[in-house]
Amino acid sequence: MWNSKRLILAHFWFAFAGFGGALLLGAWQMFIRSPLASWISDPEWYYRSVTAHGTTMAYVFPTLVAMGFGYFVTEQSLKRPMIGLHWAWIGWVLAVIGTIMAIVPVALGRASVLYTFYPPMVGNAFYYIGFVLVVVGSWIWVALMSANLYRWKRDNPGAPLPFPMFATVAGSYLWGWTAVGAALEVLFQIIPVALGWRDTIDPGLARVFFSWTLHAIVYFWLIPAYIAYYTIVPRAIGGRLFSDTMGRISFALFLIVAMPIGIHHTFEDPQVGAGFKYLHSVFTAIVTVPTLLTIFTICASVEIAGRLRGGKGALGWLTALPWRNPAMLGIALSFVMLGFGGAGGIINMSYQLDATIHNTQWITGHFHLIFGGAIVIMYFVIAYDVWPHLTGRALDCWGLMRAQLWLWFIGMIVLTFPWHWVGILGMPRRMAFYDYGNPELAAEALPVIMSVIGGAILVVSGVLLLVVLLRGQFAPRAEPETYRFSVAVRPPRTVPAALNGLGLWLGLMIALTIVNYGFPIVHAIATPGTAVPAIMVGGRR
Amino acid sequence: MSEERVASLHNRWFTASIGITISVALVGFVVGFLWLPLAQPGERFRGVWDAICSAAGLLHKSSSSEQIITASYSTTRVEVIPRMFDGSNAVSIGRGATLALRCTMCHGARGLSDANSPNLAGQYPIAIYKQLADFKTGARISAVMAPLVADLSDADMRDLAAYYAYLPRLTNSDVTNPPRIVANGAPLRGIAPCGACHGEVGRKVSAAWLEGQPVAYLHNQLEAFASGARHNDIDEQMRNVARGMTPQEIEAASRYYAEHP
Numbered sequence: 052m053w054n055s056k057r058l059i060l061a062h063f064w065f066a067f068a069g070f071g072g073a074l075l076l077g078a079w080q081m082f083i084r085s086p087l088a089s090w091i092s093d094p095e096w097y098y099r100s101v102t103a104h105g106t107t108m109a110y111v112f113p114t115l116v117a118m119g120f121g122y123f124v125t126e127q128s129l130k131r132p133m134i135g136l137h138w139a140w141i142g143w144v145l146a147v148i149g150t151i152m153a154i155v156p157v158a159l160g161r162a163s164v165l166y167t168f169y170p171p172m173v174g175n176a177f178y179y180i181g182f183v184l185v186v187v188g189s190w191i192w193v194a195l196m197s198a199n200l201y202r203w204k205r206d207n208p209g210a211p212l213p214f215p216m217f218a219t220v221a222g223s224y225l226w227g228w229t230a231v232g233a234a235l236e237v238l239f240q241i242i243p244v245a246l247g248w249r250d251t252i253d254p255g256l257a258r259v260f261f262s263w264t265l266h267a268i269v270y271f272w273l274i275p276a277y278i279a280y281y282t283i284v285p286r287a288i289g290g291r292l293f294s295d296t297m298g299r300i301s302f303a304l305f306l307i308v309a310m311p312i313g314i315h316h317t318f319e320d321p322q323v324g325a326g327f328k329y330l331h332s333v334f335t336a337i338v339t340v341p342t343l344l345t346i347f348t349i350c351a352s353v354e355i356a357g358r359l360r361g362g363k364g365a366l367g368w369l370t371a372l373p374w375r376n377p378a379m380l381g382i383a384l385s386f387v388m389l390g391f392g393g394a395g396g397i398i399n400m401s402y403q404l405d406a407t408i409h410n411t412q413w414i415t416g417h418f419h420l421i422f423g424g425a426i427v428i429m430y431f432v433i434a435y436d437v438w439p440h441l442t443g444r445a446l447d448c449w450g451l452m453r454a455q456l457w458l459w460f461i462g463m464i465v466l467t468f469p470w471h472w473v474g475i476l477g478m479p480r481r482m483a484f485y486d487y488g489n490p491e492l493a494a495e496a497l498p499v500i501m502s503v504i505g506g507a508i509l510v511v512s513g514v515l516l517l518v519v520l521l522r523g524q525f526a527p528r529a530e531p532e533t534y535r536f537s538v539a540v541r542p543p544r545t546v547p548a549a550l551n552g553l554g555l556w557l558g559l560m561i562a563l564t565i566v567n568y569g570f571p572i573v574h575a576i577a578t579p580g581t582a583v584p585a586i587m588v589g590g591r592r
Numbered sequence: 593m594s595e596e597r598v599a600s601l602h603n604r605w606f607t608a609s610i611g612i613t614i615s616v617a618l619v620g621f622v623v624g625f626l627w628l629p630l631a632q633p634g635e636r637f638r639g640v641w642d643a644i645c646s647a648a649g650l651l652h653k654s655s656s657s658e659q660i661i662t663a664s665y666s667t668t669r670v671e672v673i674p675r676m677f678d679g680s681n682a683v684s685i686g687r688g689a690t691l692a693l694r695c696t697m698c699h700g701a702r703g704l705s706d707a708n709s710p711n712l713a714g715q716y717p718i719a720i721y722k723q724l725a726d727f728k729t730g731a732r733i734s735a736v737m738a739p740l741v742a743d744l745s746d747a748d749m750r751d752l753a754a755y756y757a758y759l760p761r762l763t764n765s766d767v768t769n770p771p772r773i774v775a776n777g778a779p780l781r782g783i784a785p786c787g788a789c790h791g792e793v794g795r796k797v798s799a800a801w802l803e804g805q806p807v808a809y810l811h812n813q814l815e816a817f818a819s820g821a822r823h824n825d826i827d828e829q830m831r832n833v834a835r836g837m838t839p840q841e842i843e844a845a846s847r848y849y850a851e852h853p
Contacts, residue, residue, distance in 0.1 A: 251673065322649065324649025326621075326624040326644070327624075329647075330620045486780060548596045548597070554598060555606060555609060584672065584673050
């Protein structure tokens with residue numbers, strides 16, 4: 052009956068293979084600019100590596116995981132074959148071709164633009180065209196998620212839409228809409244310059260467009276992890292989801308408030324008015340609401356599991372939890388990282404506090420802790436959970452899985468805590484070298500060395516991950532049990548229409564985007580004299 | 593079982609979610625566009641509308657009293673864009689070759705000479721054009737060059753630039769490690785690597801090709817930038833760099849580029 056296992060495995064393998072390569076680059080970057088290595092004479096190599104690391108980790112890896120997991124959720128939660136399997140393969144092929152097309156110019160040093168599309172730096176056109184292909188591939192996924200949802204609703208009028216599907220489609224809509232910002236920037240501003248049709252570019256407008264994508268993309272990365280919190284973990288640890296409705300409200304809120312907040316990335320930019328910066332700051336603060344709702348719901352669900360397992364008293368349920376289960380371990384470690392990373396994020400979104408850490412290593416530390424830590428560790432949990440169902444083979448090396456998750460957690464903490472610290476000391480991000488011999492920088496030497504060690508631990512964990520997945524791929528055949536998602540304490544018999552579809556939330560998302568971005572974009576377009584000569588990266592020397 | 597309508601004023605989810613969203617946006621607007629701008633000390637708005645416009649990012653008139661600083665000397669009037677010489681053709685190069693006959697005394701018959709004047713062979717056309725134009729307007733001062741460029745038209749200067757760009761450069765296969773100031777700059781003093789604009793690492797429009805230039809020329813120009821005697825660099829880019837360089841770094845950079853064609 053299930054016809055998409057190879058498709059989903061192809062997505063996961065491509066994602067994790069890219070992840071493995073990019074992880075090595077990341078560790079090399081940590082080492083080469085630390086006091087342990089002498090300065091590289093050509094910083095271009097460093098920026099080339101950062102571009103490849105960022106492009107793979109930010110655009111390819113999470114997109115492919117979200118797509119693969121989305122297809123999995125579609126079939127398993129709707130309990131019927133997915134429609135549009137051929138289209139899904141086309142999407143995958145486009146993503147693969149796009150990735151290769153983007154990475155080749157990066158490897159040749161023709162697109163060392165640091166993976167954020169910030170003009171006036173402009174790289175080789177193939178880099179951007181490759182990015183567009185990846186996005187187009189992922190838009191096919193968005194369309195398929197939507198089509199499957201509506202076909203199911205048509206066939207099951209009035210029935211409650213399974214929550215995993217509701218959440219997955221919410222994530223796909225968020226991505227479909229947030230990718231529009233970068234797509235506009237790349238198609239109408241950057242590619243014409245990269246192809247030589249134009250000489251000048253408006254960096255202010257480009258940064259506003261990119262901020263449209265830049266923040267909500269983080270929530271797109273986050274949504275598979277949140278889906279795992281709600282729909283995998285409670286079942287995997289033998290508990291129940293505390294509230295189905297709370298989950299739906301959280302994802303609906305993500306859809307609304309993840310979008311109109313990106314201008315907090317341009318707090319230090321002159322082309323955006325202070326009023327809009329404040330408005331975006333307010334909505335960024337509201338993003339804490341769905342996250343806090345989620346933490347409450349999931350903690351309650353985990354407590355249910357602890358009590359079902361015989362835990363008593365105020366804290367006794369904690370010791371009764373199945374800590375040796377990778378899903379339990381993964382979510383606990385993820386929550387710790389989410390807590391620290393989230394606290395750092397609240398600092399980033401505050402206009403005044405941001406000024407002290409803007410463009411420092413604090414930022415790098417922050418998004419590695421949130422994305423690389425809290426979110427990616429849940430990608431591992433997802434992979435471990437769905438692997439036997441995709442391969443039809445047993446995956447039972449529990450010790451290796453636990454070691455991998457622990458090492459990822461320890462590595463990420465050792466990597467990012469010193470990063471935050473040196474950021475407060477004022478260490479700028481995105482520089483190929485630092486003169487630690489200078490008394491003003493000497494204090495940063497030791498924390499940077501600690502970060503290098505953290506990076507090395509992460510590489511070990513990454514190797515373990517691939518070992519586990521490969522073992523699962525080549526283990527003896529074993530028919531897995533029927534896949535199940537978490538069941539709520541009170542499974543919904545009816546769901547309010549507003550929470551049984553996404554129309555209302557989609558409408559609010561688009562309306563708020565127009566309110567919060569409309570004027571800054573129109574103003575940037577209408578202001579004359581803002582274009583500057585583009586700087587072609589990797590051009591003639 | 594029929595589903596209730598979502599887009600209806602009778603649907604509590606619909607009215608509540610839109611109501612809350614509008615309320616949050618309105619409160620954010622009032623605080624961000626009215627209260628905070630008007631509460632800023634030192635801002636003198638002519639009214640509420642002026643404050644709103646300012647918060648929206650429009651330039652408000654009260655800031656027009658700020659003095660616009662202009663240089664007391666002649667600055668460059670050349671606007672450089674990357675592809676301004678893409679159209680150079682053989683006719684232009686031929687005309688440039690004829691015009692260049694008057695340059696040979698100092699710059700050599702093929703754009704190379706031992707006279708400690710810059711070698712122009714293979715120089716970027718934008719760099720040559722900009723310097724010629726700056727000599728003509730007085731943005732760059734030279735008693736020697738000023739009378740020679742006085743009667744050159746814009747087309748003449750473009751032809752000269754195209755001709756010298758067309759000539760082959762000095763080449764040397766010796767690979768030597770660049771000094772730190774060239775490869776890495778001095779980040780703590782805000783000095784980018786020389787190579788970031790002048791080759792090795794990257795190239796910026798209007799930055800000159802420095803390899804193989806006479807050491808005395810490079811040395812003099814850096815000191816002239818540092819003292820402000822030369823001031824035709826756009827936005828003081830080179831003056832800011834040269835002022836922060838130590839005499840040893842000036843020496844090392846000049847020597848490296850001179851010996852490294």
